[in-house]
Amino acid sequence: MWYREAGDFKKTYSEDSQTFPIRLDRIGYFVILLVAVLVVPFFITSYAANAVLVPFLIYAIAVLGLNILTGYCGQVSLGTGGFMAVGAYASYKLMTSFPDLNIFFVVILAGFVTAAVGMMFGLPSLRIKGFYLAVATLAAQFFLVWLFNKVPWFYNYSASGQINAPERTLLGYIITGPNTSPSAKYLFCLAFVILLAWIARNLTRGTLGRSWMAIRDMDIAAEIIGVNPLKAKLSAFGVSSFFIGIAGALYFTVYLGAVEVGEAFGITQSFLVLFMVIIGGLGSILGSFAGAAFLVLMPVLLKNVLVGGMGWPTDIAAHFEFIIVGGLIITFLILEPHGLAQLWRIIKEKMRLWPFPH
Amino acid sequence: MPNQLLFAIEVTINGLMAGVMYSLVALGFVLIFKASGIFNYAQGVMALFAALTLVGIQNGQVPFSHLINAVFGTDIHHFGWHVPAFLAILLAAGVMVLFAIIVERYILKHLVNQEPIILFMATIGLAYFMEGFGDLMWGSEIKKLDVGLPQGGSLWLEAKSKVLGGDGFYGFYIDKLDIWATFFAAVLVISLVLFSQYTKTGRALRAVADDHQAALSVGISLRAIWVIVWSIAGFVALVAGIMWGAKSGVQFSLSLIALKALPVLMLGGFTSIPGAIVGGLIIGVGEKLFEFLIGAPFLGGATENWFAYMLALVFLVFRPQGLFGDKIIERV
Secondary structure, eight states: OOSSSTTOOOOSHHHHTOSOOSHHHHHHHHHHHHIIIIIHHHHOOHHIIIIIIHHHHHHHHHHHHHIIIIIITOOOOOOHHHHHHHHHHHHHHHHHHOTTSOHHHHHHHHHHHHHHHHHHHHGGGGTOOHHHHHHHHHHHHHHHHHHHHHOGGGGTTOTTSOEEOOOOEETTEEOSSTTOOHHHHHHHHHHHHHHHHHHHHHHHTSHHHHHHHHHHHOHHHHHHTTOOHHHHHHHHHHHHHHHHHHHHHHIIIIIISEEOHHHHTSHHHHHHHHHHHHHHOTTOHHHHHHHHHHHHHHHHHHHIIIIIITOOOHHHHHHHHHHHHHHHHHHHHHHOTTHHHHHHHHHHHHHHHTTSOO | OOHHHHHHHHHHHHHHHHHHHHHHHHHHHHHHHHHHOOOOTTHHHHHHHHHHHHHHHHHTBOTTHHHHHHHHOOOOOBOSOOOOHHHHHHHHHHHHHHHHHHHHHHTGGGGTTOOHHHHHHHHHHHHHHHHHHHHHHHOSSOBOOOSSOOOSBOHHHHHHHGGGSOTTOOOOOOBHHHHHHHHHHHHHHHHHHHHHHHSHHHHHHHHHHHOHHHHHHTTOOHHHHHHHHHHHHHHHHHHHHHHHHHHHOBSGGGGGHHHHHHHHHHHHOTTOHHHHHHHHHHHHHHHHHHIIIIIIIIIOSOTHHHHHHHHHHHHHHHOTTOSSSOOOOOOO
């Protein structure tokens, strides 16, 4: 009744091509944004920030990145963990080599470094396709983790092989290090999420995004109608790695603070982000957020219910977590292969017709 | 002969043996990929699950004992019997057949006609599920697997080959288990080839691998074929699980052998059984030799983690379908 485009007249081109064509969507978007920026920071607790909100925001960035590559450009990548490690180690090297550099620019630069590495590993995608490519990206995963483990220059020759984020401030607030307040962590990540989601949304509906989707749907046909596959594939790898690098940098500097590369950026990380993409919905910005939220929240909930609520030993709860995550993924793929984003689309379609069934 | 060369030969032989082990896992992948176009990531976890089941049956463990104890406050662990190895292997194979039937009925049937990436994701989900399920059923501690295969270095070979080298050389060290693994792998491959060439079911399998729709139209039941293929893959997983489990204990890391098999597949081609064998041997020898000659002296070691992938990656750039894979023909 109230959720429809009737009566909402578009008078200019920019109005016609806006991201949220329905008024209620626009209102909802700005309300969520206002709540996230102005309300949540005042009520955030340390537990909520560290267990739920900050990982959600960071994973959302990584999922956006992988979704650009896999969902929009159709190139399956299993190297996400390795690229996040590049972001983390780039930010560490920048922070320790240039102590005066603003942390904001450190994170952005780490993103660019990762983009360069990602494009290098994206080069074989011009020859290799499908599953062969997916397995080939595993080369990036294993090689990069090995590199950061074995070359002491990357961790500044520290005895433990770990990297630790030194304390940095932004506008007078502490952003990294152990003394950071939860709201500062949250707001710093949120700023990046808002910026990058806006970039992703606008990239994917522009020329570049359309060329990615053409490549995804059928690369030979796209080539014939004049899409340059070299440009499209490499730009997808570059942009995607930029996002993932920023996620990795934030994961290290803001969220964990101290990182051991094999533990934090192993193959499980790659799969986790890929699951978020699939469950959220391939080729959807909203789906990226939904997928990240789902897989960050679920283990926390399960742990609270099974260990806290029913008093089971933690190892059995951990086994159940595996079973439930695996089962849910299969169920999701059977019921709705296009993920949470598709469910939301169906709900929206129903809402527009409501109260009529057809 | 100079010792350095002899060491290199020893490394090569051990690499060949390791390659056979990789091939065993890769074989399961190829079987399923050929027959259903599914890239079965769960193959490694299937090997883990099969080995866990085998050990559990052999030792007479009560399934889900941890869970039962946690929920009802009881304290049960074992039935108190020991099943002989041969019978236990048969029972474990039976469990894998049951598993194949369940997978077909509850997962594959519903995912017919989906894109390959979706099916791939489903097998990753299946891998997660089985990892948790296997641990829940049999417990997650490291278990010892003993089906009566000889273990340890072959003293005979060591004594015989000692004469080849000088003072610092003590003969070739080769694990007896690896020799047995090679033997079983050979038996397995030969019987698979015979099965697919000379039996009616084998012909049906090849028909399905060739063309799903054409196979359907001449009256081959796709669902029955899938159950058979997943059962065979389950049996291959059991063999791989026994070999790897006897070598390094049955534990979570066993499921990671899937990651070792992936570059083998890329190198050999996803659709070729000989490719899986040859690819496995190349990767096995390649990574051991690289570690011996370049990795350990110059790069700080542990290059085995990524060398196989890099080799496969470089190789694929020149031959995108792998060594023996079907030529990729794309039509618009």
